[in-house]
């Protein structure tokens with residue numbers, strides 16, 4: 385029996401996430417899926433993201449039904465079982481027989497034929513056990529399928545209630561947020577059947593609550609942009625200047641927003657990786673943006689920038705709803721390694737800032753090591769810099785964590801990813 389195209393595609397994505405450190409959201413948006421019909425694409429997304437979101441819960445169930453340690457299983461067999469278990473547990477519309485048979489076929493397709501009877505027996509056992517949809521365990525981490533160490537950190541930092549809010553948001557399919565540079569576009573989108581709700585953080589942000597924004601004329605013509613509100617807010621905090629440096633710029637969401645706010649400024653957008661610099665060039669069309677393929681640690685520039693954005697590489701713990709694989713890959717010790725890299729980038733990038741200029745340091749991480757600890761370390765040895773208070777700079781009140789003067793942590797939730805942002809001002813001489 386051939387495997388359905390959606391299940392085969394979801395299985396292949398899960399394998400690439402495990403074996404090549406790929407990101408499911410990127411694979412799901414790549415042209416590999418172009419040959420699938422729209423309903424199959426939707427099912428592929430639901431299956432791949434669902435398995436990654438709920439992986440630890442699925443693994444616990446599989447381990448107990450299989451009565452063996454999961455690390456003894458081939459990864460192909462485990463991913464086929466995860467797909468089957470996810471459908472049995474979460475997709476009521478899929479008949480149990482189909483979920484089981486297709487996973488068994490996936491095992492055979494992956495040339496693990498000898499494991500097919502085992503996969504069949506495990507999934508039948510899970511199906512007959514039934515599911516209430518609720519995890520019996522009480523710990524937040526188990527209930528919401530997150531690593532224990534990460535949830536413990538959040539509870540210690542933000543308290544139980546906020547930690548639960550983050551976990552809950554991470555397990556939902558996030559809405560798409562858009563940036564409107566022009567209020568007339570809103571009416572045009574609505575007339576094309578797009579339903580919009582106001583953004584949580586910014587006046588010109590909207591949340592798409594119905595319809596396919598990518599099918600609209602305004603989207604195709606580049607007049608409306610998909611961009612999480614956190615990302616929009618970071619770009620807004622950079623404000624306006626005459627020479628702007630975006631030192632870690634790809635894929636370019638913030639560069640594009642900076643260019644929209646600063647149409648006559650000179651903007652340099654630097655990116656370390658050549659293929660990502662190329663992506664940036666393809667995505668950002670503003671003529672006042674110059675993309676350079678360069679290391680922020682050794683920028684081939686002479687300074688003189690009145691605005692600098694350092695949107696540094698980070699753990700991404702604020703983006704788990706969009707990138708659930710991150711929570712399974714991240715190790716606690718990586719936070720210190722990231723801290724060292726981020727501190728070096730901040731130091732190098734701020735050498736480009738002119739006296740009287742302003743810099744924004746941001747991450748999509750909720751972790752202290754990657755945020756306040758980085759700027760505190762920099763400020764301790766650079767007395768010419770001071771944090772700029774952010775009070776009054778937000779257009780809408782948010783349940784944000786103010787973590788110090790000039791330092792905000794906006795927790796994941798209310799339809800946006802979590803992120804942290806700090807603004808540093810350099811004294812005039």
Ligand SMILES: C[S@@+](CC[C@H](N)C(=O)[O-])C[C@H]1O[C@@H](n2cnc3c(N)ncnc32)[C@H](O)[C@@H]1O
Nearest residue numbers: 632633634635636637638655656679680695697
């Ligand atoms: C968080 S992402 C930036 C997202 C981007 N600002 C946006 O809004 O679309 C960080 C980027 O920095 C790049 N990067 C990592 N290390 C770098 C370095 N030393 N110099 C320049 N870019 C770097 C990564 O390849 C990645 O594209």
